[in-house]
Amino acid sequence: MNILDGGEGGGQLVRTALALSAVTGEPFRMRHVRRARANPGLQAQHCAAIEAVAAVCNAETGGVEVGSESFTFEPNEDIDEDADPADQGVLGGSVSVEVGTAGSVPLVFDALLPVAVALDESFTARLEGGTDAKWAPPFDYFRRVKLPVLQEHGLDADVTLNRRGFYPRGGGKATLTVEPSTLDAFDVTERGERESLTAYSVAEESESEDDVAERQAEPAPDAADVETEYVEADCSGSALVLAAEYEHSTAGFAELGEMGVEPETVGENAVERFEAFEDGDAAVDEYLADQLLPFVALAGGEVRAPEVTSHVETCIDLLAEFGYDVTVEDEGDTVLLSA
Ligand SMILES: Nc1ncnc2c1ncn2[C@@H]1O[C@H](COP(=O)(O)OP(=O)(O)OP(=O)(O)O)[C@@H](O)[C@H]1O
Known part of the structure; x- marks a missing residue:
């Protein structure tokens, strides 16, 4: 079992670990979850992400509750670990999860999207919570910015907004459908006109x-x-x-x-x-840079970002724990992320 330290980052490390575990079939325990945050441990939004990814890949989980600083995630034991990740038979299906009040729906979608590369069949995730929540990508960022970039690179996914949910009450509803996908390598180094x-x-x-x-x-x-x-x-x-x-x-x-x-x-x-x-000369904005990292790790290629944020740094460390090397080249006013 991969023993991961979540202490240097936030929920993004939880989401990335879930996605990579589902794709590779490698179980993990994460300790020190969000240790440096004012409210350490798993929050409702992170528990919802664990529940959603677990449903898609039939994972067994342990220690998943709000406030927990350590949890385990063991994807489907039927997965053939010697097989190519794309053939490892992660299942699909459908899942409905309440993210809770204004917990971010797009962030739970973020945990699910990379699983596309290992799916056998499509899955549908119906989520309820905050579509436009603090410290997270608002829904139109997910729908109009992130998804188009990923679709351009082979991700077969679509999202429907059923109802908006704002902070603090939430109550928003959105549905994500993801088909088995083969990603193209990223060559996002010049944005062009x-x-x-x-x-x-x-x-x-x-x-x-x-x-x-x-x-x-x-x-x-x-x-x-x-x-x-x-x-x-x-x-x-x-x-x-x-x-x-x-x-x-x-x-x-x-x-x-x-x-x-x-x-x-x-x-x-x-x-x-x-x-x-x-x-500047970056091809993606600073937030998309950290959100694209798991896809760049899986598909290979290069992305030019404005800077190395703490999210980029900690995500790269976590990807390395799953055997994916992403390198950072400092170009002065921009950075080149390559895998
Ligand atoms: N204004 C924004 N536009 C686009 N994306 C955003 C924006 N603000 C935050 N994000 C994205 O939201 C994610 C937040 O990750 P982070 O780990 O900080 O969140 P979290 O799960 O809420 O946990 P924590 O409370 O531990 O920080 C990052 O991937 C970041 O790129």
Whole structure:
């Protein structure tokens, strides 16, 4: 059993370990889960990710409860460890999981997506929780930025939003369907010319009185197409994702509305990050960089990112524990991640 130390990072290490364990068939124990966080141990969102990935690969789990700092995950014992990972017979099927209040639905999807390379048959995951939650990719980032980049590289997956769920009540619903997939190696080193820029601005319906969705999108550059939407949800909330599609890549700049923060400020923050990105030479934004790492490890290739964030660093260490080497080349203003 692979003994992993989760102490240097956050939930991302839990999600990456689950995905890699499902793909390789290698069981693991993770200790010191989120040790340095203010609320150490597994949180509801992480327990939901464990439950979802376990359902897809028939894993046995131990120690999975909120607050637990150590847990085990043993994927289907029927897996033939000598076989190629793509032929190891991870099952598919369907699973419904409540992530709980505003626990992030896209983050649980993140744990499930890499399993695509080892599936026998498709799986469907129906999740309930926060679609647009703090410290996580908002739903439109997942749908408009991350998924398109992965689909471009062979991932056969689709997502449907059934209901938005904002912080703190959650209550959002989304369905992810993933088919067995063969990934192409990544060559995301130059982003190329920008082909489109879209501001996806969403707010809960009561916020239409204050034109929140329009005001969030107002600072977007003139070149941007603007899509505003008001939705039914269990509590008020709003999100803005500025998605920039380039010839060879897509980058996203996502911000959530917050009490006491003017909607225009939400938009300005996203625009500031977009402009800084366009001033540099990276092909993906800093968040996509850490989220792509498991796929780069599995498929090989290169991705040019703005910097080595702590998420990138700790994820690379974890991938090495499963035998996947990702190297980082410091290029000055950018970094090249290769496998
Ligand atoms: N604004 C954002 N846009 C896109 N992705 C984001 C954004 N904010 C955070 N993320 C992504 O969300 C993930 C957060 O991972 P992290 O390990 O910090 O989260 P967690 O599971 O909530 O656990 P923890 O509470 O331990 O931090 C990262 O993959 C990061 O790229």
